[in-house]
Every structure is written in structure tokens, then in C-alpha cells.
Amino acid sequence: DLILFWHRRDLRISDNIGLATAYQQTQKIVGVFCLDPTILNGDAIAPARVTYMIGCLEKLQEHYQKIGSQLLIIKGEPSQVIPNLAETLQAQAVFFNLDVEPYAKERDKKVTQILQGKGIKYRNFWDQLLHAPNDILTQSNKVYTIYTPFWKNWSQQKKASPTPKIEKLQGLNEQELELASKVGTINLPTAKDLGFIWENPLLLEPGEQAALERLELFIDQAINEYQEQRNYPSVDGTSQLSAALKFGAIGIRTVWQATSDVYENSRSDEVRNSVKAWQQELAWREFYQHCMYFFPELAKGAYRKEFKEFPWENNDEHFQAWCEGKTGYPIVDAAMRQMNEIGWMHNRCRMIVASFLTKDLIINWQLGEKYFMQKLFDGDLSANNGGWQWSASSGMDPKPLRIFNPASQAQKFDPEGEYIRQWLPELRSLDTEELVTGKISPLERHRCNYPDPIVDHNEQQREFKRRYQQIKQNV
Numbered sequence: 001d002l003i004l005f006w007h008r009r010d011l012r013i014s015d016n017i018g019l020a021t022a023y024q025q026t027q028k029i030v031g032v033f034c035l036d037p038t039i040l041n042g043d044a045i046a047p048a049r050v051t052y053m054i055g056c057l058e059k060l061q062e063h064y065q066k067i068g069s070q071l072l073i074i075k076g077e078p079s080q081v082i083p084n085l086a087e088t089l090q091a092q093a094v095f096f097n098l099d100v101e102p103y104a105k106e107r108d109k110k111v112t113q114i115l116q117g118k119g120i121k122y123r124n125f126w127d128q129l130l131h132a133p134n135d136i137l138t139q140s141n142k143v144y145t146i147y148t149p150f151w152k153n154w155s156q157q158k159k160a161s162p163t164p165k166i167e168k169l170q171g172l173n174e175q176e177l178e179l180a181s182k183v184g185t186i187n188l189p190t191a192k193d194l195g196f197i198w199e200n201p202l203l204l205e206p207g208e209q210a211a212l213e214r215l216e217l218f219i220d221q222a223i224n225e226y227q228e229q230r231n232y233p234s235v236d237g238t239s240q241l242s243a244a245l246k247f248g249a250i251g252i253r254t255v256w257q258a259t260s261d262v263y264e265n266s267r268s269d270e271v272r273n274s275v276k277a278w279q280q281e282l283a284w285r286e287f288y289q290h291c292m293y294f295f296p297e298l299a300k301g302a303y304r305k306e307f308k309e310f311p312w313e314n315n316d317e318h319f320q321a322w323c324e325g326k327t328g329y330p331i332v333d334a335a336m337r338q339m340n341e342i343g344w345m346h347n348r349c350r351m352i353v354a355s356f357l358t359k360d361l362i363i364n365w366q367l368g369e370k371y372f373m374q375k376l377f378d379g380d381l382s383a384n385n386g387g388w389q390w391s392a393s394s395g396m397d398p399k400p401l402r403i404f405n406p407a408s409q410a411q412k413f414d415p416e417g418e419y420i421r422q423w424l425p426e427l428r429s430l431d432t433e434e435l436v437t438g439k440i441s442p443l444e445r446h447r448c449n450y451p452d453p454i455v456d457h458n459e460q461q462r463e464f465k466r467r468y469q470q471i472k473q474n475v
């Protein structure tokens with residue numbers, strides 16, 4: 001009795017709740033991944049992310065083979081190809097792990113309806129979160145819209161352990177494989193075959209093994225000083241596990257267990273506080289996913305009413321300069337070049353450039369949100385939208401307007417200008433003071449072939465506030 005296991009953003013075998021539950025019923029399990037044209041042809045896709053994803057699929061295929069089964073690849077509209085494949089293989093059931101995104105919820109509804117129509121069973125599970133959306137609610141059973149009370153509740157709940165290891169599966173025989181290929185299974189294409197060119201090395205190698213090794217390295221070293229070091233973009237002070245968490249190349253319970261072991265085994269306050277600080281980031285990830293699950297309208301626009309009709313300036317030249325890292329503000333440009341070059345940006349810098357786009361250039365945050373999705377190898381709807389709405393002050397965060405001053409950010413978090421020098425080679429020869437304050441003479445700028453500032457921070461900040469006050473009176 002075959003179970004077809006549909007992988008989506010859980011590209012691993014270990015610590016996978018849906019797969020482990022299937023394994024309790026049978027060894028005859030075959031994996032499938034659907035290359036969905038709606039996602040691949042959409043305009044919020046990044047070559048770096050597709051490259052990482054395809055790499056993960058390659059590793060997952062190898063893992064399936066090693067333990068005696070297969071990961072099938074199929075291309076097409078999921079509600080057609082998944083039920084078709086299940087029917088053709090006479091699978092007794094299709095299992096999969098749930099997702100919070102509006103598109104995924106809609107897709108899964110369609111798929112399960114068609115499965116039902118064909119009389120094929122299905123089961124689904126929460127796997128990518130330590131706590132499912134409905135498990136963390138206020139005392140009066142309401143959804144949290146503020147992070148701090150969410151964290152208090154979330155951190156006190158007992159967390160599940162990683163699921164038992166899967167040693168051996170039974171896959172399809174030759175005949176069944178032949179049947180599968182008749183309904184459209186294909187060899188795994190490369191990212192290039194799909195039209196995505198990404199030549200640079202990825203910050204994290206694809207696959208489960210690389211993610212586990214990265215976790216181990218982080219747990220051995222950087223986590224101990226995370227609280228202090230995570231703010232400095234020139235330091236490798238964070239885990240860089242975001243893409244692995246996005247695609248589920250690593251199980252969240254495995255990650256949690258590793259961090260709580262460090263916490264339990266340490267007597268140093270510094271270490272314990274650092275572990276807590278990191279766990280809080282994992283909770284932000286879950287907070288934003290819960291928000292997306294309960295308020296799918298977040299994906300479409302601002303949460304706060306003041307920002308629904310905000311009079312953005314949306315100057316196209318300014319937007320292009322921001323995208324290319326040519327605003328004339330060194331910390332902003334360094335950050336944008338980092339993302340354009342490696343498909344990842346340090347969190348501190350994500351906040352700086354997002355504040356700059358929305359508060360200094362007065363450009364709609366949704367343009368920035370989309371550009372990030374077109375570049376980031378860890379691009380994730382919930383985290384990205386949450387980060388952007390936080391920076392734009394359009395989201396759930398109750399704090400008044402946050403405006404970052406690029407120069408003071410650089411002075412504080414890149415005091416030696418190392419990060420700026422790394423990503424803006426044309427400015428390497430300048431004094432640190434000039435780099436971090438951005439006070440570079442027009443002559444120097446010209447000599448370095450570096451642009452003049454496209455706007456004036458103080459002026460724009462006043463202008464933004466003026467527009468905000470005006471709209472606030474009208475809504």
C-alpha cells in the first residue's frame with residue numbers, strides 16, 4: 001500500500017512530521033515534488049532561490065535513493081498532476097505538510113478536493129513551525145498581533161523532539177516508474193533549464209547535510225556571542241540558516257533541540273542570553289507565519305489604515321538607484337550590492353535599506369518587498385512581508401514611526417567601515433570617517449566614480465512625517 005509524500009517546503013527526510021507519520025503506516029513511500037508554473041513563472045522569483053531549491057531537490061533525491069525509494073519530479077498545475085499521479089500509482093493516500101501562505105492554502109484546497117473526488121485519501125500536518133497557528137492564542141482565544149506577548153506564550157510551550165530516523169523505504173518498481181513517467185514525471189532539471197541563471201556561490205550549500213553542518217558550526221561558535229555580534233554586518237555573527245529554514249532543508253525541531261542543549265549546558269549568562277536572543281528570532285519567524293496564516297490580506301498590502309492610501313512619491317529613478325546600490329549613501333549601497341551579488345543581506349542592513357526606501361525615498365514598501373523576493377535566496381513571503389511592513393510602519397507593530405538615520409546606523413554597526421569597503425570597492429581608499437558618515441566631498445565622489453546623494457536625509461524625513469500627519473488626519 002503506497003503512500004505518496006508530496007514535498008513542498010520540507011526538502012528533507014529527517015525530522016519531517018508528515019513523512020515520519022507515513023512511515024508509521026508503511027515502508028512503501030515515494031516522494032514527489034511538483035514544479036509549479038504559477039510559482040516559477042511569477043514575478044517574485046529569484047534565480048538564487050531557484051538554484052538553492054533545485055540543489056536541495058538533488059540532495060533529497062540522493063537521500064531517497066540511498067534508503068531504497070525515489071523522489072519523483074513532476075511539472076504542472078498541482079491540482080492536476082498530483083491527483084493524477086496518485087491515481088496512476090494506485091496510492092492509498094497522499095500525505096503532505098501544511099503551509100501558511102495564501103497561495104499554498106488555496107492550492108492545497110484544490111488538490112485535496114480533487115483527491116477526494118477520486119476517492120484517494122489524504123492527510124496533512126504542521127511541520128515547519130514549532131507551534132501551529134491555532135496553538136498560540138491569547139487567553140481569550142484571539143490571535144496575537146503583537147510580538148512580545150506572542151513570544152511570552154510561545155516560549156513557554158513545550159516543544160516537540162525531532163522525529164525518529166527513517167532508515168529504509170520501499171520505492172517503485174520498474175513498471176510503476178514507467179507508469180509514472182507516462183503521467184509526466186521528469187528528470188530533475190537544472191535551474192538553468194528552467195531559465196534561471198545564477199553563477200555565484202551560495203552562502204549555504206543546498207541540502208540537509210550542509211544545513212546540519214551549518215547548524216553545528218553555529219552552535220559551536222557564533223551562538224555564544226550572538227546577542228552582541230548579530231548586529232555587525234561585517235561579522236559572520238548569525239547562523240545564515242534562513243534559506244534552509246525557508247525550504248525545510250533542516251527540521252525546526254532539530255534546530256530547537258540544538259539551541260536548548262546549549263542553553264541547558266551553559267552556566268554563563270552571556271551565552272544563555274545569546275541563545276535566548278537567537279530563539280527570539282526563531283519566534284519572529286513563527287510570529288510572521290502565524291500573522292500571514294490569519295491575516296492573508298497582509299500579502300496584498302498595508303495592515304494599518306494610514307498606509308493603505310499613502311501618498312508615496314515613487315520616483316522611478318530613485319527606485320532604480322536604490323536597486324542598483326547607487327543612492328550615494330554608502331551603507332545603503334553596500335547592502336544592496338551585497339544582496340545583488342550573493343542573494344543574501346545581513347538583517348541589520350535589511351532594516352537600513354527598507355527604512356531608506358520608505359522613509360527617505362518615500363517609495364511604496366511593496367516595490368522593495370518585491371525586489372527583495374526577486375533577489376534573496378532565503379526570500380520568504382511571511383518573513384519578508386513582516387520585515388517590510390515593520391520597516392514601513394504599515395504593519396501590526398504598534399510603535400510610532402521608525403526612521404533610521406543611515407549615517408548613525410553605519411557609525412554604530414560598521415564603525416570601521418569594513419562592510420562598506422567589502423561591497424563598495426570604489427570607496428576603499430577613503431577614510432573610515434568619510435565612509436561611515438557619508439560625508440564625502442563632491443570632488444572625492446567624482447574621483448571614485450561614486451554618485452552624489454540622491455536625496456537629503458533630513459529633508460526627506462521631514463517630508464515623510466508631513467505626509468504621514470496629513471493622511472492620519474484624514475483616515
Ligand code: FAD
Binds near residue numbers: 243345351385
Ligand atoms: P539568524 O540571525 O541566524 O536568525 C535565525 C533564523 O531566524 C533565520 O534564519 C530566520 O529563519 C529567522 N529570522 C531571523 N530574523 C527574523 C525576522 N526578523 N523575521 C522573521 N524571521 C527571522 N528572513 C527570511 O528568512 N526571508 C526573507 O525574505 C526576509 N526578508 C526580510 C526583509 C526585511 C525588510 C527585513 C527587515 C528582514 C527580513 N528577513 C527575512 C528577516 C532576517 O533579516 C533574516 O531572516 C536573516 O537576516 C537571515 O539570516 P540568518 O539566517 O543568519 O539569521
